[in-house]
Amino acid sequence: MSLPRKLKDHAARHARATDPHPEAARKQAAQGKLLARERITAILDPESFHEYDLFVEHKCSDFGMAGKQLPGDGVITGTGTIMGHPVAIYAQDFTVAGGSLGLAHARKITKIMDHAIKLGIPLIGINDSGGARIQEGVNSLAGYGEIFYRNTLASGVIPQISIILGPCAGGAVYSPALTDFVFVVDKISKMFITGPEVIRTVLGEEISMEDLGGARVQSEISGNAHFYAESEAECFEQVKRLVTFIPWNNRKKADPFGPASSRTEASLEGIIPAESTRPYDVRDILRAVCDGSDFMEVQALWAPNIVIGFARMGGRTVGLVANQPSVLAGVLDVDSSDKAARFIRFCDAFNIPLVTFVDLPGYLPGVDQEHAGVIRHGAKLLYAYSEATVPKITVILRKAYGGGYIAMCSRHLGADFVFAWPCAEIAVMGPEGAANIIFKGEIAAAADPEAFRREKVKEYTEKFASPYVAAANGHVDAVIAPGQTRDFLLHALEISDQKAEPRPTRKHGVPPF
Amino acid sequence: MTPRHTLTLDGRAYETALTRKYTLRKPYTPADPGRVAAVIPGLILEVLVAPGARVRRGQSLLVLEAMKMQNHLAAPADGCVRDVAVAPGDTVAKGQLLLVLQPDPDSL
Numbered sequence: 001m002s003l004p005r006k007l008k009d010h011a012a013r014h015a016r017a018t019d020p021h022p023e024a025a026r027k028q029a030a031q032g033k034l035l036a037r038e039r040i041t042a043i044l045d046p047e048s049f050h051e052y053d054l055f056v057e058h059k060c061s062d063f064g065m066a067g068k069q070l071p072g073d074g075v076i077t078g079t080g081t082i083m084g085h086p087v088a089i090y091a092q093d094f095t096v097a098g099g100s101l102g103l104a105h106a107r108k109i110t111k112i113m114d115h116a117i118k119l120g121i122p123l124i125g126i127n128d129s130g131g132a133r134i135q136e137g138v139n140s141l142a143g144y145g146e147i148f149y150r151n152t153l154a155s156g157v158i159p160q161i162s163i164i165l166g167p168c169a170g171g172a173v174y175s176p177a178l179t180d181f182v183f184v185v186d187k188i189s190k191m192f193i194t195g196p197e198v199i200r201t202v203l204g205e206e207i208s209m210e211d212l213g214g215a216r217v218q219s220e221i222s223g224n225a226h227f228y229a230e231s232e233a234e235c236f237e238q239v240k241r242l243v244t245f246i247p248w249n250n251r252k253k254a255d256p257f258g259p260a261s262s263r264t265e266a267s268l269e270g271i272i273p274a275e276s277t278r279p280y281d282v283r284d285i286l287r288a289v290c291d292g293s294d295f296m297e298v299q300a301l302w303a304p305n306i307v308i309g310f311a312r313m314g315g316r317t318v319g320l321v322a323n324q325p326s327v328l329a330g331v332l333d334v335d336s337s338d339k340a341a342r343f344i345r346f347c348d349a350f351n352i353p354l355v356t357f358v359d360l361p362g363y364l365p366g367v368d369q370e371h372a373g374v375i376r377h378g379a380k381l382l383y384a385y386s387e388a389t390v391p392k393i394t395v396i397l398r399k400a401y402g403g404g405y406i407a408m409c410s411r412h413l414g415a416d417f418v419f420a421w422p423c424a425e426i427a428v429m430g431p432e433g434a435a436n437i438i439f440k441g442e443i444a445a446a447a448d449p450e451a452f453r454r455e456k457v458k459e460y461t462e463k464f465a466s467p468y469v470a471a472a473n474g475h476v477d478a479v480i481a482p483g484q485t486r487d488f489l490l491h492a493l494e495i496s497d498q499k500a501e502p503r504p505t506r507k508h509g510v511p512p513f
Numbered sequence: 514m515t516p517r518h519t520l521t522l523d524g525r526a527y528e529t530a531l532t533r534k535y536t537l538r539k540p541y542t543p544a545d546p547g548r549v550a551a552v553i554p555g556l557i558l559e560v561l562v563a564p565g566a567r568v569r570r571g572q573s574l575l576v577l578e579a580m581k582m583q584n585h586l587a588a589p590a591d592g593c594v595r596d597v598a599v600a601p602g603d604t605v606a607k608g609q610l611l612l613v614l615q616p617d618p619d620s621l
Contacts, residue, residue: 202521205541277583328553329582361581364553366607399581430581 017054017071024095033166033188034232036076036093039126043236044080044089051078053111058104063135070097073104074129077112079121082243085255088116091126094166098130101172105133106143113150120249122159124239127176128166144171151178156349158249161239164189164225165232169213177224180346181242181298184215184225185235191218191225216301223302223335241296245310245317246350253351254317260292268482272359276398276425279326282307285357285397286320289313289486295320298343303335308343313355314490316497319347322357323408325398331364332404334377341380348388353493356385356409359398361430378407379512385413387509391496395485396420396467396476402429411475416499417492419485420467420476427469431461546589549612551605555579559601562612566594570620574612577605586611591620 001009020035028035034042040049058065058073074096079088090109092099109125116123132140154160155178162176163183167190176182176191184191192213199205199212211217219228227242229235247254271284287293290311297309305328308321321340323330347354363374385392385407393416394409405426411418420426428434435456436443446452463469470476480488519526559576562568573585574594596613599605 198523203540207541207543211543277578277581279582279585325582326585329580329584331580364580366554368607 013055021095028095031188033094033128035095036091036099036126036128039163039165039232039236040076040078040080040089040091042233043124043239044082044087045084048080049078049089050080051076053077053108056104056108058102058133058136060102060133060136060139062137065135072096073102073108074099075101075105075108077108079112079115082240085243085248086119086121087124087243088112088119088121089124089126092129092166094128094130097133099128099166100130100133101140101143102133102136103139103143106140106147109143110146110150113147113154116158117150117154120158120251122161122243122246122248123154123179124161124163125175125179126163126165127168127172128164129172130167131170131172141171144175147175148178151175155180156250156345159246159350161242163235163239164191164215164218165235166190169193169195173224181227182218182225183227183229183235183239184218185229185232186215188232189215189218189225219299220301223299223339225302226299228301242310245296245312246352247317250349250351256315257291257312257317259312259315260294268485272398272421272423272482274423276423279329281326282322282324282330282357282359282397286311286322289489290318290320291315299339303333303339305330305333306336306340308340310352313486313493316493317352318493319343319352319354320357321354321409323360323404325359328364330360330399331362332360332378332381332407333364333369334372334374337374337378337381337407341384344381344384344388348384348390351390353391353393353496354385354388354409355489355493356392356394356415358394358396358400358405358408360401360404360408361399362402362404376512378403381407382413383509383511385409387511388414389499389501389503391493391499392416393489393492393496394418395489396424396426398423398425400424400426411477414501416496417478417488418476419478419480419488420470421482421485422467422479424467424470424476424479425465426467426476427464431457431465434464435460546616547592547595547614548610549574549586549589549614551577551607551609551611552586553577553579553584554607555584555605557599557601557603557605557611558583560597560599562594562597564594564596568592568594568614574614575599577611588614590614590616592616 054072056073075090075092077090090112160179161181162179165188169192173191190209190213196207196209196212215228218225227238268288271280273280286295290313295309295311305324307324311318311320392409409415439456443449443453467476467479471479518531520529556578558578562574568588570588570590572588574588575586577584577586593615595615598610
């Protein structure tokens, strides 16, 4: 064959492998879904996608699979850039055998994963698959297992992003679950281990796919998803934005971004109500101190009593953790501890300094919390903060009581800098409870127990419900006016840039997960 | 534990013991979007709306004092207040019904 003929042959082969099957493409569009290739193009910088393994074929000959050609074996893999940041990407193609996962399909994915780990670039997986390719039997399971294994090896080495744009059911859900960030889209994403059909036959319970594992459920109730979008286009914008905040790998820091000034520092004083029992939206504080008020919240809909997310200060990416007084008074509970702990570990693994804003009354009391394991889950937060060696800076805004004070990155868990606003109340417990316990006998014996009790509550409040006892003991480094917050944070981050904190050697810790 | 129960998975019935947690599990019931319940035990400080009032998603309906905080309970959707089940001064348990909202069908 002459070269021109070979080129023509190549073009024909390429077209056969990439042209979508018209009927399957029509079905995909009818569900409001983009095609796999369109999705990759939409996420990556124009013309940046380079595809590999287009001509990979499966080797299955059972159940009529012999001679059945599946273009790309149902998955598209390659590399490209997002706003100039390199990424490895794969997208399952539902129009090819329902995006089902056989061994060749899985090996394409593990190959691109191996590349990403070696090259030190983020991995993005787009999941849209009916599940295991049943005809391939245990080989299909082998494929899943090999992916999970690499997800685990890559954890803490390169950022891993999963985008769920279709069904992702059964064992398949464990790949996203092992990755750092899961993106879902309303009415398109479906995640579950066992579907509605199985639940009906085993338990006799009726539930729709949407109510069982739709985007809303995974974002709000289970906490499996980190970012929720109304459309694929919105989702892709979220992915791009996230990629700009995080580093390529654990050997690098996130790329700095032109420092922008904060919205306004004067406004800080107006955000917190004078009465400590009044709620406010702590995100207003975060937006007021970060560069350009550009705060990207993670898991905004799940456990909203704690707020986590990325921002920049002086151009550097920081991870923000803050109690949210406007939801459940900002208490720590099972879900909020779990949510913050994982985020802290991500930041620590990827050299992102942590800034914590504290305003919480303590842990949520309740039988359901105790029985749900608030001890075990709460311990994750202590573990994550103590384990983290990135710069850790804490600002106590208002209330910091009891175990909650310790847990929220106190000096005692290794915070490098602890600042407190003058309205901070740092004490072992609230004045009411403390007075009732300390003066139990005296209150009972007093001529007017209620008046005596009120007096003691007042005394305790004046003496201990302030930042100055903690400051006198060196647990707080500086009591600062709200307007000084950004300045103190920028300086602390600046001088912590080369922080090194060696720890005893170990294979790995044993966190309470 | 003596296996006295069967569990059917993937078409096969297994003779096995069941855990207490499994036996006591509550069957799934879809959440009623119009039911505004106490998210935390506490004291009702204020009721900000009356039956018949039109409310917008996110609007504060009641103030529930708990955990040293005046928690605002927001409307889950646009709609009309059908019934208010509590008054200021009431102590409420977690999950207790506080208010019934008739959500607009297109607001859910």
